Amino acid sequence: xxxxxxxxxxxxxxxxxxxxxxxxxxxxxxxxxxxxxxxxxxxxxxxxxxxxxxxxxxxxxxxxxxxxxxxxxxxxxxxxxxxxxxxxxxxxxxxxxxxxxxxxxxxxxxxxxxxxxxxxxxxxxxxxxxxxxxxxxxxxxxxxxxxxxxxxxxxxxxxxxxxxxxxxxxxxxxxxxxxxxxxxxxxxxxxxxxxxxxxxxxxxxxxxxxxxxxxxxxxxxxxxxxxxxxxxxxxxxxxxxxxxxxxxxxxxxxxxxxxxxxxxxxxxxxxxxxxxxxxxxxxxxxxxxxxxxxxxxxxxxxxxxxxxxxxxxxxxxxxxxxxxxxxxxxxxxxxxxxxxxxxxxxxxxxxxxxxxxxxxxxxxxxxxxxxx
Amino acid sequence: xxxxxxxxxxxxxxxxxxxxxxxxxxxxxxxxxxxxxxxxxxxxxxxxxxxxxxxxxxxxxxxxxxxxxxxxxxxxxxxxxxxxxxxxxxxxxxxxxxxxxxxxxxxxxxxxxxxxxxxxxxxxxxxxxxxxxxxxxxxxxxxxxxxxxxxxxxxxxxxxxxxxxxxxxxxxxxxxxxxxxxxxxxxxxxxxxxxxxxxxxxxxxxxxxxxxxxxxxxxxxxxxxxxxxxxxxxxxxxxxxxxxxxxxxxxxxxxxxxxxxxxxxxxxxxxxxxxxxxxxxxxxxxxxxxxxxxxxxxxxxxxxxxxxxxxxxxxxxxxxxxxxxxxxxxxxxx
Amino acid sequence: xxxxxxxxxxxxxxxxxxxxxxxxxxxxxxxxxxxxxxxxxxxxxxxxxxxxxxxxxxxxxxxxxxxxxxxxxxxxxxxxxxxxxxxxxxxxxxxxxxxxxxxxxxxxxxxxxxxxxxxxxxxxxxxxxxxxxxxxxxxxxxxxxx
Ligand code: SF4
Ligand code: SF4
Numbered sequence: 001x002x003x004x005x006x007x008x009x010x011x012x013x014x015x016x017x018x019x020x021x022x023x024x025x026x027x028x029x030x031x032x033x034x035x036x037x038x039x040x041x042x043x044x045x046x047x048x049x050x051x052x053x054x055x056x057x058x059x060x061x062x063x064x065x066x067x068x069x070x071x072x073x074x075x076x077x078x079x080x081x082x083x084x085x086x087x088x089x090x091x092x093x094x095x096x097x098x099x100x101x102x103x104x105x106x107x108x109x110x111x112x113x114x115x116x117x118x119x120x121x122x123x124x125x126x127x128x129x130x131x132x133x134x135x136x137x138x139x140x141x142x143x144x145x146x147x148x149x150x151x152x153x154x155x156x157x158x159x160x161x162x163x164x165x166x167x168x169x170x171x172x173x174x175x176x177x178x179x180x181x182x183x184x185x186x187x188x189x190x191x192x193x194x195x196x197x198x199x200x201x202x203x204x205x206x207x208x209x210x211x212x213x214x215x216x217x218x219x220x221x222x223x224x225x226x227x228x229x230x231x232x233x234x235x236x237x238x239x240x241x242x243x244x245x246x247x248x249x250x251x252x253x254x255x256x257x258x259x260x261x262x263x264x265x266x267x268x269x270x271x272x273x274x275x276x277x278x279x280x281x282x283x284x285x286x287x288x289x290x291x292x293x294x295x296x297x298x299x300x301x302x303x304x305x306x307x308x309x310x311x312x313x314x315x316x317x318x319x320x321x322x323x324x325x326x327x328x329x330x331x332x333x334x335x336x337x338x339x340x341x342x343x344x345x346x347x348x349x350x351x352x353x354x355x356x357x358x359x360x361x362x363x364x365x366x367x368x369x370x371x372x
Numbered sequence: 373x374x375x376x377x378x379x380x381x382x383x384x385x386x387x388x389x390x391x392x393x394x395x396x397x398x399x400x401x402x403x404x405x406x407x408x409x410x411x412x413x414x415x416x417x418x419x420x421x422x423x424x425x426x427x428x429x430x431x432x433x434x435x436x437x438x439x440x441x442x443x444x445x446x447x448x449x450x451x452x453x454x455x456x457x458x459x460x461x462x463x464x465x466x467x468x469x470x471x472x473x474x475x476x477x478x479x480x481x482x483x484x485x486x487x488x489x490x491x492x493x494x495x496x497x498x499x500x501x502x503x504x505x506x507x508x509x510x511x512x513x514x515x516x517x518x519x520x521x522x523x524x525x526x527x528x529x530x531x532x533x534x535x536x537x538x539x540x541x542x543x544x545x546x547x548x549x550x551x552x553x554x555x556x557x558x559x560x561x562x563x564x565x566x567x568x569x570x571x572x573x574x575x576x577x578x579x580x581x582x583x584x585x586x587x588x589x590x591x592x593x594x595x596x597x598x599x600x601x602x603x604x605x606x607x608x609x610x611x612x613x614x615x616x617x618x619x620x621x622x623x624x625x626x627x628x629x630x631x632x633x634x635x636x637x638x639x640x641x642x643x644x645x646x647x648x649x650x651x652x653x654x655x656x657x658x659x660x661x662x663x664x665x666x667x668x669x670x671x672x673x674x675x676x677x678x679x680x681x682x683x684x685x686x687x688x689x690x691x692x693x694x695x696x697x698x699x700x701x702x703x704x705x706x
Numbered sequence: 707x708x709x710x711x712x713x714x715x716x717x718x719x720x721x722x723x724x725x726x727x728x729x730x731x732x733x734x735x736x737x738x739x740x741x742x743x744x745x746x747x748x749x750x751x752x753x754x755x756x757x758x759x760x761x762x763x764x765x766x767x768x769x770x771x772x773x774x775x776x777x778x779x780x781x782x783x784x785x786x787x788x789x790x791x792x793x794x795x796x797x798x799x800x801x802x803x804x805x806x807x808x809x810x811x812x813x814x815x816x817x818x819x820x821x822x823x824x825x826x827x828x829x830x831x832x833x834x835x836x837x838x839x840x841x842x843x844x845x846x847x848x849x850x851x852x
Contacts, residue, residue, distance in 0.1 A: 017514050024595055039518065039677065066781030069811035130587065130594060130674025133728060136418040140737055147749075154753035154827060160813040168814055169751070196727040201717035202588055202673050353518070354676045357597050417728045419737045671728045672721065687714070 013037055017353075021050050025128050025357045028367030032344075032360075039353050044345045051371035059331035064090060064300060065164070067331070072158040074335065075369040078117035078312035080110045083162040088243060089307035089318045090164040094298040102166035102291045103245045108282045109149060109161065111275040112179065115186070116145040117312035118268045121364040125265065126197055128361035129206050134197050141189055148178040166292030176283060183276050190273065198269065207262040211347050211359025214259055221346075222339040225314025226267040227363055231259035237310040249281045261362035268364070299326055313337050313364060337363075338370045395472050402623050403616040404434045410666050417670045444608035452605065453510040460507035461606070461613035467499040468620035475627050476550050478637040478650030489550040490538065493628065494531075497583070500621060501527040504592060507614075508602035519601030522677060523592035526582060529684040533579040536692035537572040540699040541632045544569065554636030562635035568702060571695045573633040575688050577661075580625040582680065584618070587669035594674055626661035630654060634661075753812040754828040756785075756805055758849045768849055769824040772798040776816035776825060784809040785816060800846065807833070807841040 020031035029050035035043030055074055059067040071086045072079035084106055091098060119142045123135030146156045152171050153161040161168055197203050213223065218231040228235055234253045238246040254270035256263025300322030308317040314336025321330040340363045348356045408423070408431060415422025423430030448454055474489050486492050501524055508520020541563055542548060545556045563569045582589035593601030603614050630636055634657050637650030675683070739746060758768040772789030784806040789798035817825045835841060 015514065024599060025597065036514075039521075062781050065779070065815060068815065069781060069813035073811075126673060130590070131672060132414070133418050133670050133731075136420070137731070140419065151749040151751055154751050154814065155812060158811075160811070163818075168818065192727060195723045196671070197673075199720045200672065200724050201713075201720045202675050202679075205679055206673060206676055352677065354594070354597050413732070416732050416736070419731055419734065421736055421738060421740060424740055667725065667728065667732075671724050 014042065025360065026367070027124060027365070029371070030341075030365065030367045034353070034356075036353070041348060041351055041353055041356050044348050044356075046341060046344055048341075048371055051368045053368075053372065055372040056331050056333055060328050063326040064298070064328060067328075068163070069158070069160045072155075072160050073368070074333070074372055075117075075311060075313065075337070075366050076157050077120050077366055078113050079157065079159045080106075080113035080161070081309045081311035081316060083159060084110055084244070085307055085309040085311075085316050085318045087162040087164045088309065089305060089320055090298065090300075092307055093300060093305040093320065093322065094164070094295065096165050096295045096298065097293070099166055099290045099293055100245070100287050101170075101289045104282050104286050105167050105171055105291060106162060106244055107246065107249075108171070108179065108279050108286075109153070109159075109167075111279050111282075112145050112149060112182075113159070114312045115272045115275050116142045116149075118272050121312070122193070122197075122265065122268055125361040125364065126203070128357050129203065131197070131203075134193065137189075137192070137196070141186060144178070144182045144185065148175055148182065151175055151178070163292060163294075164298065165295045166290070168292065170291045176286075179279060179283065183280060186272075186276065190269065193269065198266070204262065206354075206358055207265060207362065208260055209258070210261045210355045211351075211362060212258060212260045213343060213347055217343065217346060218259065221343045223314070223343055224336045224339065225311070226264050226271065227314065227340045227343070229253060230256035230264035230267045230362075232257055237308050237315050241308065243307070243309060245282075246278075248285070249278045251275075251278050261358055264362045264364075297326075299324060300328060304330075311336060313366065313369070314340060333372060335369045335372065337365045337367075341365055341370055391473070392469075395469055399469060399472060399616060399620050399623075400438075403619040404438065406619040406622065406662065407434045407437075407615070409663065413663065413666050414670045417667070438612065441612040442609055446606070446608040446610050449512055449605050452512045456506050456510035457605075458610070460503050460510060461610040461617075463506060464500060464503035464617040465613045465620075467496045467503075468617050468624065471496045471624050472620070474550070475624070476554060476631065476636065477627075477654050478647045485549070485551055488548045490542065490548045490553075490628075490632075493550075493624065494535065494538075497621070497624065498527070498531065500617070503617075504602050507606070508592075511602070511605040513605050515598040515600075516602050516604050519592040519594075519598050519604070523585065523602060525677075526585075526589065526591060526680060529681055530579045530582040530688075533575050533684060533688035533692045534583060536689065536696055537576040537579065538628070538632055540569055540572040540692075540696050543696070543699050543703055550631050550636075554631055554638065557635040558638050560640075562633065562638070564633040568695055568699050569633060571691065572699075573629065575692050575695070576629055576633070579684070579688055580629065581665060581668070582684070584621045584625050586622065586665055588672040588674050589680060590669075590674060591677055591680060622662055622665065623658065626658045626665070627654070629661055630657045748829060748831060750829060752827070752829060752831065753814065754830045755807045755810060755833075755843055756816055756825050756845070757828040758803065758845050759824055759826050760849060760852060768800070768846075769822045770800050770803065770820075771822055771824075772800050773821065775819045775821065779815045779819045780810075781813060781815065782806075782809040782811050803845040805843050805845060807843055808838050 014035055014037050017034040017036045018031065019034055020026040021029040026032065031047040031050065033045040033047060034041045055070050058070055067086060068083070071082040075082055090096065119138040123138030126134040149159065150156045152169055152175050153159045154169075213227065213231050215231045215233050218228045218233065223231075224235070232255050234255050236253045237243070239253055251274045254267050254274065256267050300320070302322055302324050304319065304321040306317055306319040308315055310316075315334070316336055317334040319332040319334070320328050323329040343363070344360060348359055351359065411433070412422045412429075423433035426432040426436055448457055471493050473484055474486055474492055476485065476489075504523040505520045508516040508518075508523070541553065544563065545553050547553060557563055564573045585592050593603065595601070598604070603611055606614060637654040639649065639653050758770060760767055761769055770787075772787055774787050777785040777787045786802060786804045787800070788802035789800050792799045812827075814827070817827065833841070
């Protein structure tokens with residue numbers, strides 16, 4: 001996989017630096033070829049594909065339920081919304097109705113998963129900046145979520161929980177009790193994170209005005225999620241085209257002002273608080289009833305359909321073309337991290353390598369999701 | 373017994389040899405103890421157990437790790453400068469051993485007493501930066517070179533505030549002799565309790581952190597940017613020497629702070645400062661300082677390079693200059 | 707100039723607060739456990755590899771009727787089910803039921819499609835081996851061993 005960009009080799013002071021695929025700051029198998037002038041990065045060329053697993057092709061070679069487990073394995077940090085997008089797409093295409101209780105459960109589990117993903121994202125980001133301790137505190141809190149979700153979904157990370165027509169298992173009192181306890185506990189933990197990280201002068205100095213993404217730039221590259229909201233655009237699929245039962249909850253979309261790394265970090269912190277609010281409301285309103293109505297044999301009728309959900313990293317869209325059989329004719333997945341990564345070059349040109357690490361970390365990339 | 377002591381006293385070469393062996397032993401022991409404490413403290417701060425398996429509370433872990441490191445091969449990368457690559461770890465380790473000679477651990481426990489002890493220690497301490505530069509350059513690795521370049525700039529910038537803050541003490545005592553400086557603090561008041569010297573103490577601690585490449589100033593080895601910085605290519609015992617020298621430097625940094633500001637081997641109010649108790653006082657102060665540095669390390673993110681320079685040139689140096697001026701005035705008036 | 711000093715003040719304060727947070731964590735109890743020596747109870751709902759449910763009132767000790775739905779629905783093709791006709795027994799008798807755990811993605815489709823509810827997830831998570839073949843589980847044998 002050679003780099004595509006032609007670097008200026010005439011200038012004697014410039015040299016190429018390979019960052020990745022096994023570099024501590026790229027969190028996975030992203031390779032970035034940098035053209036350096038001293039410690040300044042003059043050219044950036046991200047090279048993808050080290051983790052390519054042909055997820056889309058796999059979707060096209062099996063009957064549609066066979067793709068369930070794959071959805072959880074693209075973004076392994078926030079797998080629930082990936083589950084959600086796929087089952088909701090099938091439901092829309094085949095006109096399957098979902099019991100209301102199942103929708104509420106989907107919202108609760110998705111939001112829990114969003115918090116755990118943001119916790120990991122923030123922890124890993126601060127780790128990139130050189131502080132070891134916050135990521136372990138984040139893991140400590142995340143553990144509560146994983147335990148609760150493990151109890152109902154059976155897995156800790158790569159969930160395969162949603163089904164077209166509901167969810168595979170009902171939640172019980174233990175889960176509700178655990179979630180409520182977590183909400184209470186986590187509300188007291190957020191000030192701790194603020195003391196340790198957010199207000200820390202070194203952290204602020206490392207992130208403020210680093211990696212600025214203007215609103216225009218974010219729009220041009222199709223960035224979504226906290227990256228877009230950090231630039232001040234309050235776009236969130238949960239609000240703009242509410243799916244599931246999101247329209248029934250009262251929550252805000254936190255936005256940043258400058259579009260720098262600090263704003264993106266802050267958006268994540270506030271989003272966790274909003275997710276807590278959503279979960280609380282959903283637990284209060286949780287209706288009774290069945291959670292899974294198994295649909296009759298679903299054939300994917302000719303035609304296409306798409307469905308978007310908001311994952312922890314931004315907008316995820318599944319697009320499916322059916323041909324009347326049970327196997328999708330074409331499955332296309334639009335993942336948020338891919339568009340967010342494409343900002344890297346414009347954002348980071350002429351930066352110090354230390355800032356590059358900081359800016360790249362603030363995008364909260366999950367590489368297997370980009371490579372699929 | 374008496375005969376042995378006499379024998380040793382007569383043959384100075386033998387005495388030097390003995391002292392040398394003791395020194396190396398102390399440096400290694402220091403690295404083992406500090407390595408263990410560092411891991412344990414980091415673990416407790418992060419609410420983990422840390423090493424637990426080998427020995428009670430895992431206290432043998434570092435010794436086993438040392439044995440493991442000894443048994444590993446030193447891989448010299450292709451196209452590296454083989455001579456310099458091998459020289460660098462030795463060059464890193466030797467000055468540490470040489471500085472230990474001049475540290476007055478108690479009233480009568482020291483290698484040699486120089487009347488310019490302070491200057492000697494500072495001069496030896498500066499050799500460290502050479503070894504990092506050589507290590508980074510000879511490895512033929514771009515990340516190592518980055519680490520080396522950062523380290524040079526950082527050490528030069530931070531030497532200034534260190535010297536300026538120590539000069540404040542020298543002005544007060546008008547001697548470079550470390551024993552004399554400690555003796556000047558044998559009263560109830562250590563130098564750290566003078567307001568102007570307290571400022572010098574804080575400046576010295578911050579600059580000392582940077583000089584020994586400890587977090588939050590560990591830019592030469594910033595692992596999330598430069599993988600491991602200047603020692604990326606090192607393995608086996610060469611790597612071990614770097615680690616030992618790092619803890620040795622930390623010990624030196626903390627003991628200078630103890631000698632200059634915290635009363636050296638003096639107990640509080642000159643209480644129990646005999647040769648043996650003095651050594652215990654001295655070591656406990658040094659260890660408290662080192663533990664504080666570890667606590668700092670496991671709390672903060674790393675600063676960026678230009679911020680590091682800003683901190684030195686915009687904050688530490690002006691403050692220490694003003695402080696030096698005030699100290700000079702105070703000394704003149706009193 | 708006042709900005710210069712106020713920055714020192716706020717910065718220094720934030721650093722001290724940070725130290726306070728880690729100090730409080732330092733004196734709090736440890737949260738990790740020393741795994742193989744101590745173990746946390748896992749939830750009974752975790753998904754290990756699949757296994758046949760034991761039912762004592764049938765001679766075969768399980769309820770599988772060799773319909774093959776689980777093997778057909780498995781997206782990873784890791785289930786092999788074979789049966790044969792035997793005299794005196796209605797339907798088929800299970801002779802081979804293996805699952806290749808190296809391929810299984812723990813989706814749960816086999817458990818859900820089984821009309822006889824003969825399958826479930828086991829609770830075993832301490833599985834390690836040196837060869838792939840160690841993970842080709844023979845479920846009938848495992849059932850007998852129980
Ligand atoms: S859990 Fe899924 S992948 Fe595993 S055997 Fe059952 S159907 Fe196949
Ligand atoms: S679906 Fe159930 S009954 Fe049918 S073969 Fe599988 S285990 Fe046996």
